[in-house]
Amino acid sequence: xxxxxxxxxxxxxxxxxxxADIAFLLLIFFLVTTTIVEDKGVLVKLPPWSEEPPDxxxxxxxxxxxxxxxxxxxxxxxxxxxxxxxxxxxxxxFIKNPQRLENxxxxxxxxxxxxxxxxxxxxxxxxxxxxxxxxxxxxLRDEEALARFGKEYEFCSKDxxxxxxxxxxxxxxxxxxxxxxEEN
Amino acid sequence: xGKFQKKRxxxxxxxxxxxxxxxIFMLLFFFMVxxxxxxxxxxxxxxxxxxxxxxxxxxxxxxxxxxxxxxxxKYKAVYGTKPRIQLGDKFASLDEIPLFLExxxxxxSENMRGGIKTSLKIDNxxxxxxxxxxxxxxxxxxxxxxxxxxxxxxx
Numbered sequence: 459x460x461x462x463x464x465x466x467x468x469x470x471x472x473x474x475x476x477x478a479d480i481a482f483l484l485l486i487f488f489l490v491t492t493t494i495v496e497d498k499g500v501l502v503k504l505p506p507w508s509e510e511p512p513d514x515x516x517x518x519x520x521x522x523x524x525x526x527x528x529x530x531x532x533x534x535x536x537x538x539x540x541x542x543x544x545x546x547x548x549x550x551x552f553i554k555n556p557q558r559l560e561n562x563x564x565x566x567x568x569x570x571x572x573x574x575x576x577x578x579x580x581x582x583x584x585x586x587x588x589x590x591x592x593x594x595x596x597x598l599r600d601e602e603a604l605a606r607f608g609k610e611y612e613f614c615s616k617d618x619x620x621x622x623x624x625x626x627x628x629x630x631x632x633x634x635x636x637x638x639x640e641e642n
Numbered sequence: 643x644g645k646f647q648k649k650r651x652x653x654x655x656x657x658x659x660x661x662x663x664x665x666i667f668m669l670l671f672f673f674m675v676x677x678x679x680x681x682x683x684x685x686x687x688x689x690x691x692x693x694x695x696x697x698x699x700x701x702x703x704x705x706x707x708x709x710x711x712x713x714x715x716k717y718k719a720v721y722g723t724k725p726r727i728q729l730g731d732k733f734a735s736l737d738e739i740p741l742f743l744e745x746x747x748x749x750x751s752e753n754m755r756g757g758i759k760t761s762l763k764i765d766n767x768x769x770x771x772x773x774x775x776x777x778x779x780x781x782x783x784x785x786x787x788x789x790x791x792x793x794x795x796x797x
Contacts, residue, residue: 477663481670488673497705497761499690499791501697507781529769577771581764582691584773585790589693596695634774641771642724 500589505631520561521568523552527587529578529639542586549594553626566598566626573632578639588630595628602626686711686728688765692795699789704757706746708739710772711765725768727776736775740783759787 525545526534533540535548553569555562563569571591575584596611599622603611607618614622688711699705709728713721717733727734729742747755760780764773780788 475659478659478666481663481666485666485670485673488670488677492673492677497699497791498696498794499699499761499789500693500695502788502790504777504781504786504788506786575770577769577774579770580766581768581770581773582766584770585691585693585792589695592695635770639769641769
């Protein structure tokens with residue numbers, strides 16, 4: 459083979475044409491195996507640990523939006539049963555209180571969402587509920603940003619964002635879980 | 643073959659493909675470098691929930707991971723089916739969390755330590771009991787920035 463090729467071409471070089479194929483093969487292998495792992499998730503800031511339980515007696519009940527999740531993954535929002543999918547809109551109305559109702563938050567600054575779950579609550583449900591509450595805040599911030607600056611929250615400048623953040627602070631407080639349900 | 647050569651004549655208007663392998667190799671090396679091979683063996687099954695409000699975790703060196711899930715098939719005989727915590731590449735108990743956080747902290751330069759986040763990779767089916775315990779341990783250890791790892795959901 460080498461003999462004939464050298465006779466034919468009068469040149470003595472290794473055929474590098476297939477190099478590309480070999481490299482392609484390797485490349486495709488790495489392309490397929492690479493999972494550029496993007497770690498995404500729901501970012502939460504936990505409250506600092508203190509021995510004493512927080513004092514909540516000062517809060518007015520109209521400002522507290524209590525969300526309870528039991529071990530059967532059912533929701534009790536301000537004393538009423540609710541589905542997870544209705545939670546976001548309900549929470550938005552509560553925080554914004556567009557009709558200035560007596561039993562809803564005085565203003566977004568004072569609104570507090572209090573969340574309590576059971577040790578038997580499924581993590582999936584917990585995160586979905588948390589996600590809905592966060593979504594409610596994010597949408598409110600977006601609406602506010604659109605009204606004030608004409609663009610969505612994430613496109614606002616740092617100062618604008620800070621302004622909105624102080625007016626609509628995200629306050630989700632979590633109580634110690636109850637222990638009625640079965641853990642598994 | 644002979645016919646072909648005749649047609650072409652002496653001049654070779656061919657584009658040189660000699661540098662093609664080099665280009666491909668460059669791409670190859672890029673992908674080899676970018677690829678992060680799992681550094682720890684997975685000992686618990688974790689399928690994260692799907693949510694809509696996601697935050698991207700940046701600066702990988704500032705993130706430590708805690709896995710909570712049920713032991714994978716081959717450890718079921720030894721560790722049972724109850725949810726377990728995995729730190730690094732081994733099963734751990736709650737009181738090993740502070741040490742784990744401290745070990746990670748020591749690898750991060752001092753001025754960056756405020757931005758350390760803990761990524762909690764928790765399985766769908768786990769109940770909140772163990773999660774609450776881990777959260778409490780994190781709070782006691784002063785690690786307050788927590789990210790519940792999740793997948794995007796299309797609405």
